[in-house]
Amino acid sequence: MSANQTVNLEKIQEIVERYGYDKSKLISILQDIQAVYHYLPAQALKLVAGYLKIPLIDIISVATFYRAFSLKPRGEHVATVCMGTACHVRGAPRILEEFERQLNLKKGETSEDGKWSLETVACLGCCAIGPVVVVDGDYHAHTTIRKVSNILHKYQK
């Protein structure tokens, strides 16, 4: 999946219309677009700039400022390792390293075959069950270095 995936014009317009072409709703609009395409295709951003009558550079500034957005396609599966303070103190960096080793990716990268993305998040607010790893929306509690391969295995099919 390239960063220049063609988008459905109507879909983008529908999303912008949903928020009444309101410029202040830019973040929500981008979130909805990302929910459909799993990232923000360049063409979508250009369309939004046109519909909302905002300079394209302003949209890019917003899209790159907030961590929730990705301008590059994400993998089919996304593994997010929580790097909050509590998880850090309980060994999150070593767990991230294990994910990096097993997926052969550095944090923030997506695999060539488009199957996996490895990301980190500053804190999910689930500190009691840390170290926490979220894979495709599933929360995994009390992760250890040795549990990583089992976790990945569940989604490998």
Place this chain on the structure above:
Amino acid sequence: MKRLRKFKNVEDLRKTIQQQEATRQQETKKVITVSSGTCGQARGSQKVIEALKKALKAEGLKDQVIVRITGCHGFCEAEPNLIIYPDRIFYQKLTPEDVRTIVQETIKDGRVVEKYLYRDPRTKERAWYENEIQFYQKQKRIVLGDNIFVDPTSLLDYLAIGGFKPFLKALTEFHPEEIIQTVKKSGLRGRGGAGFPTGVKWEATRRSPGDIKYIICNGDEGDPGAYMDRSVLEGNPFRVLEGMMIGALAIGAREGFIYVRDEYPLAVRHVTLAVDQLYRAGLLGKNILGTEFSFDLHISKGAGAFVCGEETALIASIEGRVGEPRQRPPFPAQKGLWKKPTCINNVETWANIPLIIQNGAEWFSSIGTAGSKGTKIFSLVGKINNTGLVEVPMGITLREIIYDIGGGIPDGKAFKAVQTGGPSGGCLPASLLDLPIDYESLTAAGSIMGSGGMIVMDEKTCMVDVAMYFLNFLRDESCGKCISCREGTQRMWEIVKDISEGKGKPGDLELLEELALATKDASMCGLGQTAANPVLSTLRYFREEFEAHIYEKRCPAGVCKSLIRYVVIPEKCTGCEACKRACPTQAIQGTRKDVHLILYDKCIKCGACLEACRFEAIEAQRDEAIIIDKEVRL
């Protein structure tokens, strides 16, 4: 659930509240409350709930027992847990199989099953009832406590615990100025971290000229390790919304926004449901309950930016712009959202408001210390036995929280430090365990109250690593405008990183302190101004640890990879091969029953062997191979 209909007027609502309260108080059936917040769900609470319902049905008890699914109770260590009323028997750490046993033994046959009871980590005694559990005893859960009694997705359930009585009181018995005076008298200070007197902020907003005013709920809880606001938004959203409605009455605002972090999907869902129900019930919108009061609430989601917890950055985010703070004055109370007077308060602050209105300013100010009134919710996490959310009166000591409530440090390790205030705060050592918690005393000690994150660290935590962690967080989250913050955090991180990798040199600590002061002084917003706190506090209380890294190339806690190597302790090694199996690079040699050996040319210091060993036979020791700096200070 009963269908919600619009309340026509004040009397209509009052009567329904009375009815709901009465039904609740006269409940004769057994009630089983299961906590199911985000953490609970991550630990399998949904399967537990399914199993519970199935088991009740199987035993023919479906109509005799009420199952109430609530948000987080705060005792996260014990999740999934359930409480059986009216006795308040507390069962913890349950699986679906456990639940079947509980239904048979306790619900049907009335017998307590010991193995599901909470066991005190220090005394090893079992506690049957919730109020016997030490975790709860020293707490004063005026805000969080109601999470246990209410289904967060039901307005009627909220009415059943007396919800909206405070709002009615504020609407019918108070003049807006009187509401503000009550909040001022109570002494409530902002719970988001800065501790600004809430009543004063309300007054300033009300007094600002203009008809259009806004109120905002800051739910951007970005401090890593803090999740109090998530728990309140998930578990009792109506309480927060009610607080905002009272605030709107007082300030004269007709529109409000709730800004919730993108990383809290369940909180967003529950708040959205709550707002929907309020609209359907006629408690939001035009002419609420047939009065002149109109109020609209919108939900705004964050998108992953810690800096958006800062007031002006939050406003920019709601306006659809980049979350860059701006110079104050003018303050949001004068010119905020879309340049109109805006009052921004934290989730916990709003949640306290209904209680203050209902019970009075004197009641609230009787709790806490002279300068810090009321309670504060803390998230007690890290190296602690009883992880969870604790709500305590201001003035309680750190020692009481960590040992009496938290149950002390697990695995027999020694306490080293407790970090409060998130990336704007600092680390406090054991010598300060008897410090009473309040805004001023924490600031004087070099930390801050912050939003409530309290991360406990033990002897195996390296303070240089902690400083590096916070600086890394800050250099990434800084908006990047002020060079003092952007480059300041980056360069401080580089220096501390070098120190942690054994590349520290004499003069580094002095440069660090100089840079820290410049970052603090020259930055425009709170993020930059407090960015130096983690470094300054760790230097203040743990300077020897930094010096050991620099002059001796040694990491006392055994964390910094460049300065340690893993060693098998021959006397403790049983030859079980667990470490060998765990090693990803086949760096461990040794046959069964033989003492194992770690090969340093293959070892990547991942720590898997240490994790796998059940006999504490692997240790992180100082790497003697590091070339000692010419200026070794012994």
Place this chain on the structure above:
Amino acid sequence: MITMKINGVEVKAEEGWTILETAQFYGLEIPTLCHHEGLSPYGACRLCLVEIGEGAKAKLVSSCTYPAEEGLIVHTDTRRVIQARRMMIELMLSVAPYSKVIQDLASKFGVTRMRFTIRNEECILCGLCIRMCAEQMDGKAIGFQNRGYQRKISTPFDIRSEECRLCGGCIYICPACQLRCQGPQAETALCNACLTMDPTCLDYYDELQCWMYDAGRCGTCVREKK
């Protein structure tokens, strides 16, 4: 009129003035870098810091963005201000060490050493180019992207922008850095100075559509011609 005190002297400011504007009106010198009279103030370089208030509550603020307030006490050269200012220059120097403007500031304010590893980015992210493009030239072709230590200035997708009219305003206004020529017909986002500068070689080689800047230095086209 707003009455304040700057360095002990009573001054009067108009409504809406900043501390900097007030000081400049009275001829008091406060160093600036990311400030420009024709553009909105931003407050990125932190050079214009002044100390306001007294005693324990005194704090440093950027005078270019802080509004003049009744009764404000301002000091422009306290020890705190000077130390902070020096550190800002030192930090700027470490990311744009070859900038004459920053070198001059360093020598003027006594910054004699650079204790940080040089990272020659030739940009201090002051944002003047962005504000010039947006406010004066109505181009809106460039902007800030990312945040924190990863912040940068570029066009959308780092490719030549359709909105860029090659006016050269960004290069003109940049206080710190020289946008180096990437050679003839370079596919870079921000090179466009030559159309507004006066490269002598264009008289001879304009059929090459040369993008040269600071003519004669690159000389590639001349060499090619040979």
